[in-house]
Amino acid sequence: MISLPPDPGLGEGLAALLKCGHSRVAYKTFPDGELYLRLPNRVSEPVLLVSTTYPDQNRSLMELFLTLEYLSQKGVRGLYAVIPYVAYGRQDKEFLEGEVVSGRAVLRILKNLGLRKLFVVDMHSDKLVNEFKDLVVNVLPAKTLASYVERAVRTPRIIVAPDVGASRRAEVIANLLKCEYVVVSKFRDRITGEVSHRVPEGLSLEGFNAVVVDDIISTGGTVANIVKHLIGNGVGEVHVIASHGLFVGDSLSKLSSSGVRKIAVLNTVSYRVSSDLVEYLDVVGELLEPLKNVLEEV
Numbered sequence: 001m002i003s004l005p006p007d008p009g010l011g012e013g014l015a016a017l018l019k020c021g022h023s024r025v026a027y028k029t030f031p032d033g034e035l036y037l038r039l040p041n042r043v044s045e046p047v048l049l050v051s052t053t054y055p056d057q058n059r060s061l062m063e064l065f066l067t068l069e070y071l072s073q074k075g076v077r078g079l080y081a082v083i084p085y086v087a088y089g090r091q092d093k094e095f096l097e098g099e100v101v102s103g104r105a106v107l108r109i110l111k112n113l114g115l116r117k118l119f120v121v122d123m124h125s126d127k128l129v130n131e132f133k134d135l136v137v138n139v140l141p142a143k144t145l146a147s148y149v150e151r152a153v154r155t156p157r158i159i160v161a162p163d164v165g166a167s168r169r170a171e172v173i174a175n176l177l178k179c180e181y182v183v184v185s186k187f188r189d190r191i192t193g194e195v196s197h198r199v200p201e202g203l204s205l206e207g208f209n210a211v212v213v214d215d216i217i218s219t220g221g222t223v224a225n226i227v228k229h230l231i232g233n234g235v236g237e238v239h240v241i242a243s244h245g246l247f248v249g250d251s252l253s254k255l256s257s258s259g260v261r262k263i264a265v266l267n268t269v270s271y272r273v274s275s276d277l278v279e280y281l282d283v284v285g286e287l288l289e290p291l292k293n294v295l296e297e298v
C-alpha cells in the first residue's frame with residue numbers, strides 16, 4: 001500500500017487491517033509550481049494507492065496520474081486505488097451545451113493509466129459508476145451513517161433526501177433504521193447556483209426529527225436551505241449526515257445559522273473543520289470488505 005500526500009489518514013488503518021506493508025511517496029513542489037514525486041523503488045504486486053482529491057483537486061489528481069504512469073512503466077499490472085472522494089464527479093453530463101463532462105475525463109484517464117479498480121465512497125453520480133462499472137467499486141457507507149443516527153437522533157425519525165439524486169441513499173439508510181424517508185424537490189438555478197426546496201404537497205412532518213442525507217456538503221447551500229425549509233414545516237431537530245464535508249468558504253457559518261442540530265461527515269477528504277457542529281466518522285470499516293473481496297481474488 002502506498003499513501004499519496006493527500007491520504008486523509010486512511011492508509012495506516014487499512015494497512016493494519018489488511019496486514020500489508022505501507023509506504024509513502026516523497027514529494028516536493030518545484031519553484032515554478034511543478035510537482036516532483038519519488039516512489040519506493042521496489043514494489044510487489046498488487047499495489048494499492050491511497051489518496052483523496054480534496055482540497056487541491058488538480059494537484060492531487062496530477063499526483064495520482066504521475067504515480068500511475070510510473071508504476072505502469074515499471075510493469076506493475078495489479079494497480080488498485082482507494083480514493084474515497086473523487087473530484088469532478090458532479091459533472092457527469094452536459095447540463096448546458098458545450099460543457100465538458102469532467103467526471104468522465106477523470107475516470108477515463110485513471111483507467112487509461114492502468115488502474116484496475118478504484119474504490120470510491122459514495123460517488124455522486126450513478127451514471128458514471130455505471131459507465132465505468134469495470135473500474136469503479138462504489139461503497140455506500142450506510143452502516144456508519146445509520147449507526148450515527150441511531151445514537152444521536154431521537155425517535156420518531158424521518159430520513160430526508162434533499163433531491164431525487166439522494167433518494168437511493170435515503171432509502172437504504174431508512175431501511176437500516178426501519179423508518180420512513182421522503183424525497184424533497186430541489187431546484188437549482190444553473191447560472192447563479194441558487195437552491196430552493198419544496199416538501200411534497202400534503203405531507204406533514206410535524207413531530208418528526210429529520211435526518212437529511214446527502215453525498216457532498218460544499219458551499220452548504222443545499223443543506224442550509226433544506227434545514228430551514230424543514231424547520232419551517234414543523235419538524236423538531238434536524239441532523240445532517242453526508243459522506244464528504246468539503247466545507248467551502250463561509251459554509252460553516254451558513255450552516256450554523258440554518259438551525260441544524262449536528263452534522264456528521266466521514267473522513268474522506270484531507271480537510272477538517274474544527275467545530276462543535278461537525279462530527280467526523282471513520283470510513284475505514286466500510287472499505288475493508290469490498291477491498292478484501294477484490295484483492296483476495298488477485
Ligand code: R5P
Nearest residue numbers: 215216217218219220221222
Ligand atoms: C448535488 O446534487 C449534491 O448531491 C449536493 O447536494 C451538492 O453538491 C451540495 O453542494 P452545496 O453544499 O454547494 O449546496
